[in-house]
Amino acid sequence: DVKVTQSSRYLVKRTGEKVFLECVQDMDHENMFWYRQDPGLGLRLIYFSYDVKMKEKGDIPEGYSVSREKKERFSLILESASTNQTSMYLCASSLLPGAANTGELFFGEGSRLTVL
Amino acid sequence: SQQGEEDPQALSIQEGENATMNCSYKTSINNLQWYRQNSGRGLVHLILIRSNEREKHSGRLRVTLDTSKKSSSLLITASRAADTASYFCALQTGANNLFFGTGTRLTVIP
Numbered sequence: 136d137v138k139v140t141q142s143s144r145y146l147v148k149r150t151g152e153k154v155f156l157e158c159v160q161d162m163d164h165e166n167m168f169w170y171r172q173d174p175g176l177g178l179r180l181i182y183f184s185y186d187v188k189m190k191e192k193g194d195i196p197e198g199y200s201v202s203r204e205k206k207e208r209f210s211l212i213l214e215s216a217s218t219n220q221t222s223m224y225l226c227a228s229s230l231l232p233g234a235a236n237t238g239e240l241f242f243g244e245g246s247r248l249t250v251l
Numbered sequence: 252s253q254q255g256e257e258d259p260q261a262l263s264i265q266e267g268e269n270a271t272m273n274c275s276y277k278t279s280i281n282n283l284q285w286y287r288q289n290s291g292r293g294l295v296h297l298i299l300i301r302s303n304e305r306e307k308h309s310g311r312l313r314v315t316l317d318t319s320k321k322s323s324s325l326l327i328t329a330s331r332a333a334d335t336a337s338y339f340c341a342l343q344t345g346a347n348n349l350f351f352g353t354g355t356r357l358t359v360i361p
Contacts, residue, residue: 139293177354180348183348225293227293227294240284240286241296244292245291245292245293247291
């Protein structure tokens with residue numbers, strides 16, 4: 136079974152702090168994603184990566200950066216956390232879509248971040 | 252918008268009844284996927300239907316797709332209390348990304 140592991144389930148940080156959210160997957164997936172989930176807004180894509188050292192902006196990249204130095208690890212960085220970044224953050228991975236697969240996403244358990 | 256839109260936003264039924272959730276969208280799709288999320292947890296993939304398919308079954312799940320109406324429905328038969336969760340449709344439009352709706356919150360009352 137695919138496993139996507141997010142390093143922290145709950146974090147509390149102060150405004151202005153630098154925050155790292157780590158995500159590791161164990162199935163050699165090419166694609167990795169970071170979403171945030173807020174009530175009434177659903178899941179919104181922050182960044183995704185389809186290969187090591189490659190990244191693409193999603194719908195809401197402002198205030199975030201990412202790092203993918205190894206295929207299995209995708210990190211989300213909040214350079215200077217703000218209260219409006221309080222949210223649930225979800226990491227996901229998938230194979231590249233193709234005839235043999237469907238691009239189904241495998242999610243981690245989520246990291247609930249509170250910025251005070 | 253490339254998001255799907257689920258309807259209803261919330262649904263409450265008695266155990267044993269069937270639950271139907273709908274997803275409407277505006278763009279062309281390669282496939283449409285349904286996911287489930289228990290409260291405070293990650294999403295879990297349930298079922299996928301390709302754009303050239305009209306109906307798929309998986310256990311107690313039945314998904315239909317009408318590309319002419321740009322809509323899909325998820326039917327859960329003989330619901331159980333453990334089916335209580337939020338259900339999301341997600342559209343794959345050709346890129347690597349999936350576009351998620353805002354979900355239907357299902358409550359199954361024992």
